[in-house]
Amino acid sequence: MKEGPASSRALNADDAPPSRENPLADLDDWESAHALEPEAAAFRNYRENVRPGVREFYRLNHANQTLDFVHRKAREYAPRDRRVMGVWEAMEYLNTLVDDSDPDTELSQIEHLMQCAEAIRADGHPRWMIVTGLVHDLGKILCLFGEPQWAVVGDTFPVGCRYSDRIVFPEFFAANPDSLVPGYQTPLGIYSERCGLDNVHLSWGHDEYLYRVVKDYLPAEALAMIRYHSFYPAHREGEYTHLMNDHDLRMMDRVRTFNPYDLYSKGHDRPDVAALTPFYRDLIAEFFPPRIAW
Ligand SMILES: [Fe+2]
Ligand SMILES: [Fe+2]
Numbered sequence: 001m002k003e004g005p006a007s008s009r010a011l012n013a014d015d016a017p018p019s020r021e022n023p024l025a026d027l028d029d030w031e032s033a034h035a036l037e038p039e040a041a042a043f044r045n046y047r048e049n050v051r052p053g054v055r056e057f058y059r060l061n062h063a064n065q066t067l068d069f070v071h072r073k074a075r076e077y078a079p080r081d082r083r084v085m086g087v088w089e090a091m092e093y094l095n096t097l098v099d100d101s102d103p104d105t106e107l108s109q110i111e112h113l114m115q116c117a118e119a120i121r122a123d124g125h126p127r128w129m130i131v132t133g134l135v136h137d138l139g140k141i142l143c144l145f146g147e148p149q150w151a152v153v154g155d156t157f158p159v160g161c162r163y164s165d166r167i168v169f170p171e172f173f174a175a176n177p178d179s180l181v182p183g184y185q186t187p188l189g190i191y192s193e194r195c196g197l198d199n200v201h202l203s204w205g206h207d208e209y210l211y212r213v214v215k216d217y218l219p220a221e222a223l224a225m226i227r228y229h230s231f232y233p234a235h236r237e238g239e240y241t242h243l244m245n246d247h248d249l250r251m252m253d254r255v256r257t258f259n260p261y262d263l264y265s266k267g268h269d270r271p272d273v274a275a276l277t278p279f280y281r282d283l284i285a286e287f288f289p290p291r292i293a294w
Contacts, residue, residue, distance in 0.1 A: 018100055022149045023053035023060070026101030027140065028112070030054055030154045033168045034232060034263060046168060055169065061150035062172035065203040067159040067184065073151065073204040080213065080293035082145055087284045090138050090294065097143055107270065113137060114276055119265040120258075131287050132222040133261055134280060135214065136229055139206030141294065155232045156202045158240060161189025166237035187242060196245040197228070205230060217288050224251035225258040235259060 018025050032054060033046040047055075085093065094109045107115065117133035142152045155168055162185050163173045178184045191200055202208060211227035218226070228251070233239045235255045244252065 018053050021060075023056040024099070024149050024153075025051070025053055026099050026106055027097065027143065027149060027153055028106075029101075030057055030149075031263060033155075034236065057149060058154065058169040059172045059175070060148070061154045061203070062163075062167075062169065063175035064150055065157075065159060066176060066178045067190075067201060069151075070159050070201045070204045074201075074208075077209060077212070083294045084291050085294060086290050086292065087135060087138070087288045088281055090141060090292075091134075093144065094138055094141050097140065109137065109140065110273055111270055114271040114273060114280065115265045116261050117280070118271055118276070119261045127283060127286065128219050128222050129225075129258070131283050132218065132225050132258070134283065135210070136226050136258075136262065137206060137210075139208075139210030139213070142206055142209055151204055152206050154203075154205065154230065156205055156207055156228075156230045157233050158189075158191075158200050158202055158243065160184050160201055161191055161243070162187050164233045164237065164239040166239050167233045191243055193242060194245050195243060197243065197248045200240075200243050202228075202231065207231070213292060213294055214288070220247075221251065221254045225255055228252070228255045229258060229262055231255070 024030060029051040032049060032051045035049075083093075091110050091113060097109060113134050113136070116136065117130050120133040121130045140152055143149070157163060157167050159178065163170060163176075163179075167173075173179055183189065207227050207230050211223055214226065215223055228235060234241075234244075235252055236259070241249065
């Protein structure tokens, strides 16, 4: 069992300012670039609304997420030899992540997962979608394996082809070494027209990692929701359709169905974790084996 250099205190001590490597005070602060209702977002500038640290976070993310980095991380995590644990245990493990956010106002990771799942349940969606809401952010345990924030969260985007100017803070891609590789800067780059997202490398983070861990246990729609929930350039901005096949286009619709439960369920009442635990333990047992390799 391998652990990264970070202890369970993967982000920052309460009394320390966010570090240069991890500029977000709260791991979910990057979502403040998207937190407006979609209609309002079109008329307001996220640059003026993002929380402190988000700009610096995207500077690091866009400069460092190269095709080579993505390949390296995929290889590094492929053996799945970090931990063996069940889904509930993974939720408790994720909850050990400590950051600089205010515990009185910000939800814990388990609370976010349950709130998302509860909002999906309240709308009468099938059980596979409820469990998808419950697990969708478990890949954030990458932070506990020592990965910096920029390699765990943030909008994802294809590497190895031209960056869409609809990605947040697109100017920061100028510092990415891939910007100087002409073969990576055409609309198709290393890919072919409608090759399918299975053949496209997205920037590395909690979406792709969790997809790889759970791909044998959930239906295709659920896997798309997990793998592409941070792919805002596609599911919100409508970019990169030239790389998608018909299946991807259908799946992107499902990701759009999922997104509001992730983004806008936050800020509603705190879920009663203790009262909901039996329901969610049963739901987990319906879809997952007792122990999974992470
Ligand atoms: Fe997420
Ligand atoms: Fe989330």
